[in-house]
Amino acid sequence: MDDLVLARSLFGTTMGFHIIFASLGVGLPLMILIAELLFQKTKDPDYAVMAKRWTKGQAVLLGVAIPTGTIAGVQLALLWPGFMEVIGRVMALPFQIEIYAFFVEALFMSIYVYAADRISPRMRIVSVSLVLIGAAASAILITNVHAFEGTPAGFRIENGEIVDVDPWAAFFNPSFIVTAGHVVVSAFMTGAFVIASIAAYKMLRNMKNERLYKFHRKALMMGLIVGGIFSFLTALNGHESAQMLHEYQPEKLAAAEGLFETQRYAPLAVGGFTDRETQEVKWGIEIPWALSFLADNSFKTEVIGLNDFPEEYWPPLFVHTLFNAMVGIGSLLILLSMIGFFWYKILKRPHFPKWLLVLFVPSGILSMLAIEFGWIFACTGRQPWVIYRLLKTEDVVTASGQIGTLFILFTLVYVILGLAVILVLVYYFKRNPVEKELDKPGDGVSVY
Amino acid sequence: MTTDALLAITVVWGFVFIYAVMATMDFGAGFWSMVYINKERTNATNIANRYLSPTWEVTNVFIVAIVVALFSFFPGATFILGTVLLIPGSIILLLLAIRSGFLVFSHYSKSGYGKLLTYVSGISGFIIPAILLLVLPITHGGFIEVIDGAHQLQLDKLFTSPNAYAFSGFAVTSTLFLSSLLLSDYSNVANEPEAYKVYRRDALIVGPLSLVMGFLIMLTLRNEANWIYTNMMEYLPFLIGSVAMFLIAGGALFLPSQKDKRKLGRPRLAVVAVVAQYLLASYAYGRAHLPYMLYPDVTIQDGFTHPNTFHAVFITYIVGFLILFPGFFYFWRLFMKDKRYLDQKES
Numbered sequence: 015m016d017d018l019v020l021a022r023s024l025f026g027t028t029m030g031f032h033i034i035f036a037s038l039g040v041g042l043p044l045m046i047l048i049a050e051l052l053f054q055k056t057k058d059p060d061y062a063v064m065a066k067r068w069t070k071g072q073a074v075l076l077g078v079a080i081p082t083g084t085i086a087g088v089q090l091a092l093l094w095p096g097f098m099e100v101i102g103r104v105m106a107l108p109f110q111i112e113i114y115a116f117f118v119e120a121l122f123m124s125i126y127v128y129a130a131d132r133i134s135p136r137m138r139i140v141s142v143s144l145v146l147i148g149a150a151a152s153a154i155l156i157t158n159v160h161a162f163e164g165t166p167a168g169f170r171i172e173n174g175e176i177v178d179v180d181p182w183a184a185f186f187n188p189s190f191i192v193t194a195g196h197v198v199v200s201a202f203m204t205g206a207f208v209i210a211s212i213a214a215y216k217m218l219r220n221m222k223n224e225r226l227y228k229f230h231r232k233a234l235m236m237g238l239i240v241g242g243i244f245s246f247l248t249a250l251n252g253h254e255s256a257q258m259l260h261e262y263q264p265e266k267l268a269a270a271e272g273l274f275e276t277q278r279y280a281p282l283a284v285g286g287f288t289d290r291e292t293q294e295v296k297w298g299i300e301i302p303w304a305l306s307f308l309a310d311n312s313f314k315t316e317v318i319g320l321n322d323f324p325e326e327y328w329p330p331l332f333v334h335t336l337f338n339a340m341v342g343i344g345s346l347l348i349l350l351s352m353i354g355f356f357w358y359k360i361l362k363r364p365h366f367p368k369w370l371l372v373l374f375v376p377s378g379i380l381s382m383l384a385i386e387f388g389w390i391f392a393c394t395g396r397q398p399w400v401i402y403r404l405l406k407t408e409d410v411v412t413a414s415g416q417i418g419t420l421f422i423l424f425t426l427v428y429v430i431l432g433l434a435v436i437l438v439l440v441y442y443f444k445r446n447p448v449e450k451e452l453d454k455p456g457d458g459v460s461v462y
Numbered sequence: 463m464t465t466d467a468l469l470a471i472t473v474v475w476g477f478v479f480i481y482a483v484m485a486t487m488d489f490g491a492g493f494w495s496m497v498y499i500n501k502e503r504t505n506a507t508n509i510a511n512r513y514l515s516p517t518w519e520v521t522n523v524f525i526v527a528i529v530v531a532l533f534s535f536f537p538g539a540t541f542i543l544g545t546v547l548l549i550p551g552s553i554i555l556l557l558l559a560i561r562s563g564f565l566v567f568s569h570y571s572k573s574g575y576g577k578l579l580t581y582v583s584g585i586s587g588f589i590i591p592a593i594l595l596l597v598l599p600i601t602h603g604g605f606i607e608v609i610d611g612a613h614q615l616q617l618d619k620l621f622t623s624p625n626a627y628a629f630s631g632f633a634v635t636s637t638l639f640l641s642s643l644l645l646s647d648y649s650n651v652a653n654e655p656e657a658y659k660v661y662r663r664d665a666l667i668v669g670p671l672s673l674v675m676g677f678l679i680m681l682t683l684r685n686e687a688n689w690i691y692t693n694m695m696e697y698l699p700f701l702i703g704s705v706a707m708f709l710i711a712g713g714a715l716f717l718p719s720q721k722d723k724r725k726l727g728r729p730r731l732a733v734v735a736v737v738a739q740y741l742l743a744s745y746a747y748g749r750a751h752l753p754y755m756l757y758p759d760v761t762i763q764d765g766f767t768h769p770n771t772f773h774a775v776f777i778t779y780i781v782g783f784l785i786l787f788p789g790f791f792y793f794w795r796l797f798m799k800d801k802r803y804l805d806q807k808e809s
């Protein structure tokens with residue numbers, strides 16, 4: 015394999031691993047904050063216990079989130095030095111501001127975890143809020159660099175020189191708001207469904223123990239409601255992301271939908287596999303006119319097909335499957351959370367049937383998968399460009415060789431860290447079961 | 463050199479200095495918490511962990527800050543630096559991942575496994591400074607060859623260079639020195655006389671070793687990178703001042719304690735003096751390094767970013783600092799001053 019393919023594999027693996035912990039680093043603080051607020055409002059100590067336990071989990075996850083993020087940041091410069099040279103000249107602002115977001119996050123996370131017993135409840139809520147703001151801001155800012163890669167702005171290249179640099183125009187590039195919004199709401203959604211997953215699993219295990227069942231039911235409802243709201247927002251905003259592609263990266267949208275011929279009243283292909291030879295989506299279901307409507311809210315809209323672009327600029331065609339999987343999962347999870355809400359709040363049934371709980375269990379993993387699919391779609395679908403229509407990936411890769419060995423070493427370390435983090439979490443929560451923390455005497459604040 | 467470029471390199475130097483001090487304390491504390499893990503009576507491990515738990519995350523942000531400052535201020539240097547540092551940089555990243563991960567995991571595991579995890583993080587953290595400081599001799603030139611138009615690091619040359627070993631040795635000894643000093647101060651404030659004794663003794667042992675390593679660096683630098691050696695000699699007063707600070711720190715450990723006249727040592731004074739020692743030495747080194755980022759290929763001028771970007775970024779520094787300062791202050795009060803945190807009998 016050549017160095018380009020290896021560098022792409024290495025960077026993709028790093029990001030695919032980092033994003034798991036980074037998304038939880040954005041999503042869980044929201045759940046912790048909501049639990050803290052509910053505790054202050056209802057004085058129900060169960061919520062304090064939840065906040066405490068989720069914080070413990072989040073603190074362990076940080077042990078992987080932070081080093082893998084550091085790897086990602088440094089690897090950008092090590093593997094794609096040509097890319098970072100351009101970023102340094104034009105798009106340094108988000109990276110720079112992100113440092114402050116990291117500081118806010120790191121300072122107040124430590125304060126929340128290690129000083130919780132010494133600060134007032136109000137200061138605790140301020141601290142988690144700042145953790146949440148810091149984490150969400152870092153996600154927004156780093157995603158902005160990705161947005162810039164798709165819709166570059168704020169500079170021109172003239173005879174190989176970068177001229178007319180306007181760093182704020184680059185910062186507010188056309189897809190910034192939509193893309194960053196999508197990443198943040200999908201991370202909130204994922205944090206919520208991960209909580210719902212665990213709660214549903216625990217409810218299945220504790221059908222007979224009313225006290226525990228009730229505790230986990232509160233967590234489940236929180237997860238389903240927050241997850242439901244944010245999966246709905248994710249879908250709405252995803253629709254806008256697709257329209258953004260229609261306007262700025264039409265070949266990516268064409269690849270996502272497996273559309274070869276430019277046409278009005280374009281059909282939407284759901285499922286199936288794109289076939290390069292026959293130029294069609296095999297085994298897919300076609301919804302007539304729908305794609306045109308999705309692309310620009312009108313059936314008459316002309317959607318550009320792949321054949322209008324030279325084949326060397328086509329993104330890989332398997333992104334169709336990734337895109338479908340992401341959208342499919344999003345729709346499924348909206349439905350699931352609505353069923354749960356309906357059952358408990360409208361029908362007012364205190365006990366969930368087993369089959370329903372079984373359905374809730376995989377929701378967290380599915381949501382995480384949607385994030386992975388979405389990113390691989392977004393980054394791989396940009397190929398062969400690292401900055402759309404301006405800079406090719408093959409022109410920015412490092413020339414120093416040895417990437418194969420590094421790929422193996424980094425993958426090995428990710429496997430070790432991944433296994434270790436699971437074992438540590440499982441054993442920690444086994445040794446400190448909820449039973450030990452529930453119904454402790456005291457005002458509930460002292461649980462820290 | 464334009465003032466902009468000078469301002470930018472000063473910021474980078476500032477980050478490097480802060481990170482150097484915080485990281486030596488961080489990695490060193492991890493190492494000591496491993497060394498004393500079986501001596502529960504002295505509480506030395508507890509003290510190290512009490513310092514480490516809240517700070518490692520903040521310390522880590524500074525590495526990211528250095529890298530970001532480098533490529534946003536000096537993108538022209540990024541290409542060569544990134545290419546040349548791929549291997550050493552990746553090794554550092556791999557060790558860092560293991561170290562941070564296992565450090566956190568060890569706090570959440572029970573004794574048996576917890577100890578194993580502490581060993582893994584302690585040892586990997588101990589190696590990181592040794593490799594991290596190799597970046598300096600690499601920038602002095604002599605280890606890079608241009609092959610087929612690409613800059614390539616000659617690892618065999620690096621590993622046979624006495625100068626490189628001197629830098630690594632200095633990194634390790636000063637990590638142990640600075641951290642033991644800081645922890646002696648920390649245990650003094652926390653009223654842990656046993657731990658204080660242990661760390662004061664350690665500082666007295668590794669302190670002189672780190673000074674010897676410093677001299678070894680200068681000695682080998684003279685042969686291997688004479689240009690920076692001669693430049694540094696122009697800042698001789700700073701170097702002498704640095705050694706003087708070291709002696710003051712040593713003396714401070716033998717002064718009678720302020721709290722209790724029968725005890726020896728004023729660790730706070732020693733910490734301040736040693737930080738001043740490193741500040742003076744690294745100022746001399748940094749000045750001597752200019753105008754080169756990578757000798758002789760890249761100067762700060764030809765790697766410099768677009769002026770518009772520089773100005774925008776610089777403004778965010780000022781705004782960012784103003785916003786963050788209260789946060790840092792609050793953090794410091796809660797973890798470095800609050801007796802309720804320092805003086806808790808179990809951790």
Ligand code: HDD
Binds near residue numbers: 203344389
């Ligand atoms: C929980 C995760 C999740 C879910 C349910 C969805 N997405 Fe998504 N999507 C992401 C998580 C995500 C992501 C991982 O966050 C991506 C990758 C890059 C990005 O900006 O966001 C993304 C990218 C992404 C892009 C590409 C943007 C680009 O290439 O720059 C589009 C067009 C959509 N999404 C559209 C949708 C639609 C129409 C959805 C309908 C329900 C949807 N997404 C659900």
Ligand code: HEM
Binds near residue numbers: 160390393407
């Ligand atoms: C966190 C989730 C992300 C995942 C899972 C992800 C995945 C990937 C993958 C699989 C590749 C290889 C693409 C290919 O060659 O086919 C890649 C490349 C790349 N990604 Fe992403 N990415 C993520 C986020 C980001 C972000 C936030 C940025 C911007 C800062 C980014 C910038 C890049 C760059 C510069 C490359 C290399 C050049 C290229 O292949 O275009 N990625 N990523």
Ligand code: HEM
Binds near residue numbers: 029088120156
């Ligand atoms: C869109 C995808 C990404 C998201 C949502 C994201 C989000 C986050 C979050 C929330 C954290 C803090 C972790 C925590 O404290 O819980 C983090 C850490 C980090 N991320 Fe990512 N990140 C993404 C991609 C990247 C990329 C592409 C880079 C590299 C340029 C990167 C660099 C970092 C660094 C350096 C850290 C560690 C900061 C520290 O030392 O504290 N991230 N990321």
